[in-house]
Amino acid sequence: MKKQLTLLATLFLLITSFGIQAQSVDKIIDGYFEIIGGKDKFRKMKAMVMEGTAQSPQGELQIKMYNQRPNKSKLEVTLQDKTFVVQAFDGKNAWGTNFMTQKSEKKSDEVAKEMASEAFEPFYLDYKKKGHKIELEGTEEIDGTECYKLKGTKKDGKVQYLFFDKESNALIMTRVTSTTGPMKGQQIDAYVADYKEVDGIMMPHSLTRSIGGQKSTLTINKITINPKLEDKVFTFTKE
Numbered sequence: 001m002k003k004q005l006t007l008l009a010t011l012f013l014l015i016t017s018f019g020i021q022a023q024s025v026d027k028i029i030d031g032y033f034e035i036i037g038g039k040d041k042f043r044k045m046k047a048m049v050m051e052g053t054a055q056s057p058q059g060e061l062q063i064k065m066y067n068q069r070p071n072k073s074k075l076e077v078t079l080q081d082k083t084f085v086v087q088a089f090d091g092k093n094a095w096g097t098n099f100m101t102q103k104s105e106k107k108s109d110e111v112a113k114e115m116a117s118e119a120f121e122p123f124y125l126d127y128k129k130k131g132h133k134i135e136l137e138g139t140e141e142i143d144g145t146e147c148y149k150l151k152g153t154k155k156d157g158k159v160q161y162l163f164f165d166k167e168s169n170a171l172i173m174t175r176v177t178s179t180t181g182p183m184k185g186q187q188i189d190a191y192v193a194d195y196k197e198v199d200g201i202m203m204p205h206s207l208t209r210s211i212g213g214q215k216s217t218l219t220i221n222k223i224t225i226n227p228k229l230e231d232k233v234f235t236f237t238k239e
Contacts, residue, residue, distance in 0.1 A: 025134050028148050029124055031169035036195070036202035042121055045069075045201075047229050052205075052220040063218060069120040072234045089115035090234040104237060114180050123154055124162065131155035139166065142173050143191075170195065186211055198223045 033039045047068040054061045062078040074088035084097040085104065094112035098105045106112075123132055133153045140149045140163065147163040154160070161175040174190045188211050192204035205220040 024136050025150060028136070028150065028164050028169070029127075029134070032164055032171055033125070035169050037197075037200050039125060041199075041201050042125055044226075045121070046226050047120075049222075049224045049227050049229075050220055051222040052207075052218050054216060054218045066229060066233055067120055068229050068234070071116055071119055073115065073118065074234050087111075087115070088234055088236070089118075090231070090236055091116075093236040095236040106236060108180075110180050117154075117156055117158070123160070124150075124152060127152070134162075137161075145172060147172060183211060194220075199225045201225070 033042070047066075049067075050065045052063050054063055056079070058079055060079075064076040064078075066072075066074040066076075070091075072089060072091055075086040077084050077086055084099065085095070087094065087096045087107065089095075089112065092112070094107040094115045095104055096107060097103070123130065124134060127134055132155055135151045135153075137149045137151050140147055142163050146166045148166055150162040150164070152160045152162060158179070159176070162171060163173040163175070164170065165172050171192060173192070176188050176190075178184050178186050178188055188209060191208040191210070192206070193208070194204060194206040195202045196205050197203075203220075203223050205223075206217065207220065208215055208217040
C-alpha cells in the first residue's frame with residue numbers, strides 16, 4: 001500500500017510539473033506577443049519588406065529583405081552600386097547570385113529543403129497547432145539581462161532556443177546550430193533590439209548575429225508590412 005501511495009504521489013508530481021511548465025511557457029510567450037501588439041496582428045501579416053544597412057570591410061552594405069507567406073523569401077545586398085541576391089526561395093527553388101559569374105544559380109536541394117521549412121511567421125506563434133514543442137529550461141543571463149530560456153523543438157526535429165527578458169517579456173535573443181552550408185555545426189546567436197512601432201506592431205530595428213565570437217549588426221531603417229509583392233520578386237530565373 002505504501003509503495004502504491006508513493007507511486008501515485010510521484011505520478012501526481014510529474015503530471016503537475018508538466019502542467020505548470022506548459023502554463024509557464026504559454027504565459028511567457030503570451031506576455032511577449034501582448035507587449036508587441038498581439039497575436040492577431042501577426043496572423044494578419046501576409047508579407048513584409050525590411051530595409052537596412054550593415055558594415056563590411058568593403059564598405060557599407062545596403063540590405064533589403066523580402067518575406068511572404070507561406071515561406072517565400074529573398075535577401076538582396078547592394079555594395080558599390082552592384083546588387084546581389086545572397087539567397088532566395090520562391091516556394092520551390094533556393095537560389096542566389098554567383099559572385100564570380102554575376103549570374104543567378106540554384107542552390108542545393110539541402111538548402112532548398114532548409115529554406116522551405118522556414119515559415120513566414122515565428123514558429124512559436126500557435127506552436128501547438130503547428131505540432132511544435134516548447135519547454136522551459138530555466139533562466140540564463142544574456143549580456144547582463146536575466147532571461148527565461150525556452151527550448152523549441154519543431155516538428156521536423158530542429159531546435160531553436162528563445163531568450164525572453166524576465167522583466168519586460170521582450171525577446172532579446174535566439175540560438176540555433178547551423179545544419180547546412182559552410183557554417184554547419186556552428187552555434188549562431190541572433191540578438192534583437194531597438195523595438196519600434198510599425199503599423200501597431202513593435203518590431204526590432206537592430207539585428208546582431210554572433211558566430212564564433214564574431215558579430216555583425218544590421219540596422220533596420222524601414223519596415224513595410226503587407227506590401228503588394230509580385231511572384232517575380234522571388235522567382236528563380238536562369239540568366
